[in-house]
Amino acid sequence: MIEIKPITGTVDAIVTVPGSKSYTNRALITAALADGESTITNALFSDDTKYMASSLNVLGIPIEEQQDVNKFIVHGKGGTIPARQTNLFVGNAGTAMRFLTAMLTLGNGVYEIDGVTRMRQRPIQDLLDGLRQLGADVISKHNDGCPPVIIRGKGLNGGLAVVKGDLSSQYFSALLMTAPCAKKDVIIEVKGNLVSKRYVDMTVALMREFGVNVENNDYKTFFVKSGQHYKATHYEVEGDASAASYFFAAAAITGGKVRVVGIGSDSLQGDIHFVDVLKSMGCKVVIGSNWVEVLGNSLHGVDVDMGDMPDVVQTLAAVAVFAHGKTRVRNVKTMRIKETDRIAAVVNELRRMGISAVEYEDGFEIEPSPPRPAQIETYDDHRMAMSFALIGLRSTGISIKNPECVSKTFPDYFQRLEALRGGL
Ligand SMILES: O=C(O)C1=C[C@@H](OP(=O)(O)O)[C@@H](O)[C@H](O)C1
Ligand SMILES: C=C(OP(=O)(O)O)C(=O)O
Incomplete structure (x- = not known):
C-alpha cells in the first residue's frame, strides 16, 4: 500500500x-509480420508490451529488448510464424490477446493463448467469429466466448467478415493488422456502431508507416487489398x-x-x-x-x-x-x-x-x-x-x-x- x-x-x-502502449504493441505485430529488421524506439516497456514481445519470441520471431534505451529490435519473418505448437500467456493485456489471436491464424500449427483470471472473463467471441468468416479455425477453449483461445493455423483465406462493433475496437485492429497477409482481399463490415474509433485510426496510421494501405469507409466497412506487404522500418513511438x-x-x-x-x-x-x-x-x-x-x-x-x-x-x-x-x-x-x-x-x-x-x-x-x-x-x-x-x-x-x-x-x-x- x-x-x-x-x-x-x-x-x-x-x-x-513512457511511449504509447497501443502503438508499441501494434508496431511489434506489424514489425513481426514484415520481412527483416525493424527497430521500435521510445517503446513502452511494461507488462503489456513484455507479454507481447515474449510471445513473439516464443513463436520464433526474435525480438531483442534494449530496455535501457526503450528500444525493441524485431527480426520479422515476412508473415510466416516459425513455431508449430505453442502455449502463450499474456496476463491481462487485451491488445496482446486480441492481436496475437488474429495473427496466429496465419501460422501452420496449433496455438493456445491464455491469460489471468480476469482475461478469462473478457469477451473475444466477436473476433473469433470474424476470423472464422475469413476462413480461420479458432475457438474459445471452454466455449464461453472468452479466452483461452485455440488457433489451428492454416493461413487465412480472406473475404468478407461482418463483426459487431459494440464491445471492442481491438477486434477490428486485430483483423486489420492481419488482413494484408490473407490470400484474398479482406472486407470488414462493422455491425452497429464502432466503439473506441480513435484506436482504429491509430491502427490504420501505423499500418501505413509499415507500408500497408487500409480503406476506411466511414467506420462502416474497411477494405484491405491482398498482395500488400509490411516493410521493415524504423518506428518511433509517441x-x-x-x-x-x-x-x-x-x-x-x-x-x-x-x-x-x-x-x-x-x-x-x-x-x-x-x-x-x-x-x-x-x-x-x-x-x-x-x-x-x-x-x-x-x-x-x-x-x-x-x-x-x-x-x-x-x-x-x-x-x-x-x-x-x-x-x-x-x-x-x-x-x-x-x-x-x-x-x-x-x-x-x-x-x-x-x-x-x-x-x-x-x-x-x-x-x-x-x-x-x-x-x-x-x-x-x-x-x-x-x-x-x-x-x-x-x-x-x-x-x-x-x-x-x-x-x-x-x-x-x-x-x-x-x-x-x-x-x-
Ligand atoms: O487498441 C488499443 O490499443 C486499445 C483499445 C481500447 O480498447 P477497446 O477498443 O476494447 O475499448 C483501450 O481501452 C485499450 O486500452 C487499448
Ligand atoms: C483497457 C486497457 O487495456 P487492454 O484492453 O489493452 O488490456 C487499458 O490499458 O486501460
Whole structure:
C-alpha cells in the first residue's frame, strides 16, 4: 500500500511519459509480420508490451529488448510464424490477446493463448467469429466466448467478415493488422456502431508507416487489398496519451501548470482529447507540435460523452471530485469489460471516500464533496491506482492498495508522480 502525501502549493512541471502502449504493441505485430529488421524506439516497456514481445519470441520471431534505451529490435519473418505448437500467456493485456489471436491464424500449427483470471472473463467471441468468416479455425477453449483461445493455423483465406462493433475496437485492429497477409482481399463490415474509433485510426496510421494501405469507409466497412506487404522500418513511438492524462489532471487538481513533452497537435491518440474535457471544465490548454500544456483553474463539473476515450474516464473521475457541481460521464459501457468493471469500481471507491456517486449502465454521476481518508481498492486495475492517487494530491489520508498493478502500462508511475512535488 502507498500513502499519497498532499502537495502544498501548486504543481509547475515539465514531464515526459513512457511511449504509447497501443502503438508499441501494434508496431511489434506489424514489425513481426514484415520481412527483416525493424527497430521500435521510445517503446513502452511494461507488462503489456513484455507479454507481447515474449510471445513473439516464443513463436520464433526474435525480438531483442534494449530496455535501457526503450528500444525493441524485431527480426520479422515476412508473415510466416516459425513455431508449430505453442502455449502463450499474456496476463491481462487485451491488445496482446486480441492481436496475437488474429495473427496466429496465419501460422501452420496449433496455438493456445491464455491469460489471468480476469482475461478469462473478457469477451473475444466477436473476433473469433470474424476470423472464422475469413476462413480461420479458432475457438474459445471452454466455449464461453472468452479466452483461452485455440488457433489451428492454416493461413487465412480472406473475404468478407461482418463483426459487431459494440464491445471492442481491438477486434477490428486485430483483423486489420492481419488482413494484408490473407490470400484474398479482406472486407470488414462493422455491425452497429464502432466503439473506441480513435484506436482504429491509430491502427490504420501505423499500418501505413509499415507500408500497408487500409480503406476506411466511414467506420462502416474497411477494405484491405491482398498482395500488400509490411516493410521493415524504423518506428518511433509517441508518448502515451492515457499516461499523460494523470499529469494534466494533476495540474487541474492543484491549480498548477504541467507540460507533457513527446505528444502534440497531430497525435491520433483519442486520449489526448482529455485536455478538451479539462478545458470545458475551466482549465487553459495550449498545444504545440510536440507538447501539450494544461493550466489549472477553478473547475466546474461537466456532462460528457467519453465513448472515444474510455481509458481516461477514471482520470476525469478524480478531477471531478474537485470541481464545483456534478459531473456525468456517458457512453462508456465498455468500461465494464476492461481490467475490472471500471464503472462499478469508480463508484465504489468514491463512496468509500464519502463522495456521492450514482452508477448508470453506461457511466456514472459524481456529486463532489471533500474526500475523507480512505484505503482505495484497485481491483488489479492500473488505471484505478493511477487515477485515485491523484485525489491524494489534494486530500489527506488517501492510500492506494496494491500500487504495483501500475506495472501493466506505467511501471514507474509513482516515482514520476512524486517528482511533481519539486518540478522536473
Ligand atoms: O487498441 C488499443 O490499443 C486499445 C483499445 C481500447 O480498447 P477497446 O477498443 O476494447 O475499448 C483501450 O481501452 C485499450 O486500452 C487499448
Ligand atoms: C483497457 C486497457 O487495456 P487492454 O484492453 O489493452 O488490456 C487499458 O490499458 O486501460
